[in-house]
Amino acid sequence: MKRPPSLQFNDRAVILSPAGKIDGYVVQDAAAVLDSWGLRPKISENALCDAGRFSGSVAQRLSDLQKAFDDPDVKLIFCSRGGYGTAHLLGKLNFSGIRRNPKWVVGYSDITLLHAALQTYGIASLHGPMAQHFSDEGAEDIAVRYTKSILAGQPVxxxxxxxxxxxxxxxxxxxxxxxxxxxxxxxxxxxxxxxxxxxxxxxxxxxxxxxxxxxxxxxxxxxxxxxxxxxxxxxxxxxxxxxxxxxxxxxxxxxxxxxxxxxxxxxxxxxxxxxxxxxxxxxxxxxxxxxxxxxxxxxxxx
CATH class of the missing domain: 3.50.30.60 (LD-carboxypeptidase A C-terminal domain-like)
Incomplete structure (x- = not known):
């Protein structure tokens, strides 16, 4: 099992929404927390789209996640929320990029599907709080601080x-x-x-x-x-x-x-x-x- 490299100052973090839709201010708040960690947060192109209960069409959500998988500059994929919809993407995703360059994927709930798939390909990932938690609780929340610590390479x-x-x-x-x-x-x-x-x-x-x-x-x-x-x-x-x-x-x-x-x-x-x-x-x-x-x-x- 490969553990992705610990995050370093100025690493690129992408916030995306593979499942349910989410309010823009929540994602902006989460981006501000990641920025306070010394990362370079980027909100994916379709992260704030609205397609009924989903954050965009299957094609839009798949495009965002695939680009993040394939971009060697991206070191952290931060899922904005769960809900439902990740199942639409699994059979269409190409995992070769993230297998070559393992990177952290963070989330829970519906993101359990991504964790399961990544384990199939021998890549560790982080079951942890997402954008709503970061927005509601802020950088000093204990679960947020634990998340930062683990991503920086500290033991759990x-x-x-x-x-x-x-x-x-x-x-x-x-x-x-x-x-x-x-x-x-x-x-x-x-x-x-x-x-x-x-x-x-x-x-x-x-x-x-x-x-x-x-x-x-x-x-x-x-x-x-x-x-x-x-x-x-x-x-x-x-x-x-x-x-x-x-x-x-x-x-x-x-x-x-x-x-x-x-x-x-x-x-x-x-x-x-x-x-x-x-x-x-x-x-x-x-x-x-x-x-x-x-x-x-x-x-x-x-």
Whole structure:
């Protein structure tokens, strides 16, 4: 797995929108943060287009991403937002340019598809906050500062206290393996395809937003039926937000996840600070991670 080079002063960063449309001021705010890091931010030609729910036609979005892949001067591809639409691009993208010159791709949610594809081609990428977060929270936000630090070459090292609710669900232990996964519904959408590279002994992490609990339960069982849980060394359950508990389910959402994997002995933690939340800590996809889950503390290192 190739890790893209650490960012240097005056490196070119491109902000683009491979999926949903976004307000211009949000992108401008994100560009200002990247500029404050000493980078040269550029907003792609079609990043602010409006094509219904998408930020431009398939051709426009594909053109922006392909140009960023192929331009050796570009060192950072910063996705403005997720939403939906990245799937339109995967089968049309040529990855030869980014394979020759690996560069950081940053994003989450629908950008899970790009992370999965890049792992297929042996390139690490960053699951982390996007333009809306940068605009809302600013350069001093902890997740933004962690993003800057990682892109500059600093190691990922998180120490996270375990909350009272999580302590009842977590399964203690240690795991080491390549990190994969991301948004649960998006990741399940590529299972069985060439873009679903499942590393033996890997650490899977999942998060989602606005999903009905029974659909989350079904997707967890989809992973189970695909044999994913037999191959992993650890499971990180991030934030599941924007859902309502279903009183027809046999148990609440997080408890149903724990029950679905109860037959396995890998370490398991819940409510990890990653997902559609303010505390969306960046994680390097495809790289080796060390996870330790204790009664009152979680350690995550890359």
């Amino acid at each position: 090292k998180y120490g996270i206290p375990v909350g009272e609710k999580s302590s009842l669900l977590n399964r203690e232990g240690e795991a080491t393996g390549r990190l994969f996964g991301g948004n649960l519904s998006v990741f399940c959408g590529v299972l069985g395809s060439k873009y679903a590279r499942i590393p033996n002994g890997g650490i899977l992490f999942i998060e989602d937003i606005g999903e009905v609990p029974y659909r989350v339960d079904r997707m967890i069982h989809q992973l189970k039926f695909a044999g994913i849980f037999k191959r992993i060394s650890g499971l990180i359950v991030g934030q599941f937000t924007g859902y309502e508990e279903d009183n027809q389910m046999y148990s609440p959402l997080l408890e149903s996840i724990r029950e679905a994997v109860s037959e396995y002995d890998f370490p398991l933690c819940f409510n990890f600070p990653v997902g559609h939340v303010k505390l969306n800590f960046p994680l390097i996809m495809g790289e080796i991670a060390a996870l330790r889950i204790e009664e009152e503390f979680i350690s995550f290192i890359q």
